[in-house]
Amino acid sequence: MSTPNTAPAAPGPLLRMRDIHKEFPGVRALDGVSLSVGHGTVHALMGENGAGKSTLMKVLSGVHPAGSYTGEVLVDGEPVRFADVTESERAGIAIIHQELALVPQLSVSENVLLGHEVSRFGVIDWGATHARARELLLRVGLDENPATPVSALSIGAQQMVEIAKALAKRVRLLILDEPTSALNEAESERLLGLLLELRAQGVACILISHKIGEVMSVSDEVTILRDGRTIETLAVERDARGVPSVDEDRIIRGMVGRDLDQRHPERTGRIGPELFEVRDWTVDHPTRAGRRVADGVGLTLRAGEIVGMAGLMGAGRTEFAMSLFGRSYGRYVRGGLYRDGRALPVGSVADAIASGVAYVPEDRKSLGLVLDDDIRSNTTLAGLRRVSTRGVIDPGLETVEARRMSEHMRVRSHGTSQTVRTLSGGNQQKVVLGKWMFTRPELLILDEPTRGIDVGAKYEIYLIVRRLAAEGACVLLISSELPELLGMCDRIYAMCEGRITGQVSGEEADQETLMKLMTRTGDQP
């Protein structure tokens, strides 16, 4: 809060992060990232999902404590080592996550000053607290009664409360992770306007967003991350009409990289005739009535074909896939799944499985596996009928089948009685794949099948997917990694806001085309 103008007053930047490395078991999340943010500037951080943006911000805010990463963090030129979030907040750094951290039952002012109440000897002075809250709410331009419970506010207003809460901690650097993903256009503009106002008051901001347009309209600088590395930092200037000096294509190229990597196995089988069709699949949000999460989705899938589904986070791909799989998500409105022109019953998961549909979920640990069970019982769980007669499981047959599937999927384990919790992410995913292959599906939906899996295991998963397709299954591959889609798919659909915004054949597709389709809102396909 040093100076009320945009020019950096103190010598040197407010924040410098130098050569940050951070590893998780089996995954190198950050591989030498550097970032520098000036006083009172808006700095955008861009990159694909998994590029390392969130990890970097967790390092900065002390969620990943000092010692769990290597590299230097300097605030005002002084090296800092945050052990937890409290320490980074004391240094004036506040992070606002995608999932808001408000207590819905408490009032606006209680939330704003949570942990910073005006008190004397531990007794809260409610008069002073409300007055201080009102002052902070005015600063973020939120005209709400401070006594209103937060749950009664819109998401946009809740976001403002979060920012007011950060201001209560005398924030100098505000980190916003996808702040506008849940907001409508008017709310987004208000939020972006607020960032500019705060900048004028000397508060710097790191903005993480997928929406290139809004990023270009407010930021002073853009840093692009890819595969855990800093690719480049671009200064953004806007001319008198607000046209930015850096164009979107430049950013996209930086995000996706120019060279396509060859880390995907070649297609082996041949593509057969059209087998499955999804028509007009429309689903509402489970609790918010009338909010479409999938809107008239139509797809065709051919035997042996790997069909990709591209989209940004929140585009509705997972929601669509889960609703198609026995209505496991949301409220069904209309639409159907057809095989050779005949409608299939997919009203329950059991029906969907019986119809030859399998869904490998994005969240394999909580949705795909029973973690405390062994490989054998996880493998057979969705297909117990195949190893039982009149409800009695044949243990020998089960072991033999599970073992065969394990070998087929090349699961590395001590044996089929190993608990899946103790397997690596890649091997867990192979168990999930095996579990669904055991049901002998004709339509296999894979939702982010390689998320959080290291490169070597990824290749093995790709090989398995190729083989399944070669055996004649239709594969619908949902992925946020464009190289994966481009390397694996024969055809790719793009989805945005619950609608299919276009399809491209595997040969014609490139990252820029897809990125444009994925961010096309409101357009007709």
Add this chain to the structure above:
Amino acid sequence: MNQTSQTSPRARIGALLQGNARQYGMAIALVAIIVLFQVLTGGLLLTPLNLTNLIMQNSYILILAIGMMLVIVTGHIDLSVGSVVAFTGAVSAIMLTSWGLPTVVVIPAALLLGAVIGAWQGFWIAYVGVPAFIVTLAGMLVFRGATLAVLGGESIAPLPQSLRVIASGFLPGGDGGLHLLTLGLGLAGSAVIVWIQWRSRARAGAHGLPVQPAAVTAAGSVLVVGVILAFTYALADYNGLPLVGLLLVALIAGYSFVMRSTTMGRRVYAVGGSERAAALSGIRTRRTTFWVFVNMGVLSALAGLVFTARLNAATPGAGTMFELDAIAAAFIGGASATGGVGSVVGAVIGALVMGVLNNGMSLIGLGVDWQQLIKGLVLLLAVAFDIYNKRRAGSGSALPVLWPRGGRGPGGPAKGGGSARGRDGVERAPV
């Protein structure tokens, strides 16, 4: 096939012991407690008379523990079982005395009543989504109140001999000397278990799975037969096998089989282990939860019948704290509070640990004050021991895990189903 060792014998024995220490921790503790009290009581604990008493005193807790284990495996809890025991007992007594219905009608009617009560609670838990803790806490109050209401605050006694025989009857043939029918049953039971052990070993071999050396299986068989015969001989020396003992053997064998070897049991474990993963695997999770509570209701009614018959009276205060004994038995027997883990045999062992402690402490004249205190500490230490072991062995060895981890499938052992059935036999032996 007899020698499948790739590792040195010593390493194998080490691994076996280590595995046993984890798996059979509670069984070993049970044996240790039995030995301790056998010494402290100067040999009174394992007399034929006292063994018979042990079975009869603990029968209703054992029945409840089996049902409670299923409830806990699905990730829930049932606090109402004590009140349901009292209510079904009271209604049974009224049907027998005031209405003059014959016992053969009253028993199925009481079990049906238990099923209805279970369905009522299961409906709120599975379909409305009220936490089981709340629903069954309400049930605890509701059915205790209902018991008081139907009994008018008074006890009903005595009850007809036809009911009392459930809890106090013995197999026929006791005319002095050794009870031959009991011995015969013991021999038959041993034969069946040995047959199962060797058949399952042969089957594993037929599937091309590695099997344990024949000597190991044989040693298991000898152990099983030895324990069963010693136990039945002791019973035969007194009055023979109590009827309720036969009922327990049937329940334990039946529920073990269902939980280990059927798709139904597998679904219960999957729902408790991860409800969402189970739902996405095509399991009707709500229906599963519902039926687990119906089952608990039926077993509560059965325990109510046995308890009422044993007491020869229906009293308003019957079954108080039974729920806690059953829950303690399940947790001592290796169930996990987060669901998905536990086995019927484990619950039985847990109940026996509590039962032997009760009985042994009474025999040496410890007061109720000390009994409560010690049982509380045993519960705490048993669960802490389990958690400590899991954390230490966090890497989850490939060693067989029977009780702590469900103990349901002969695939327990790392290298296939070799001798799990054998262990099954050992587990059933003490009953």
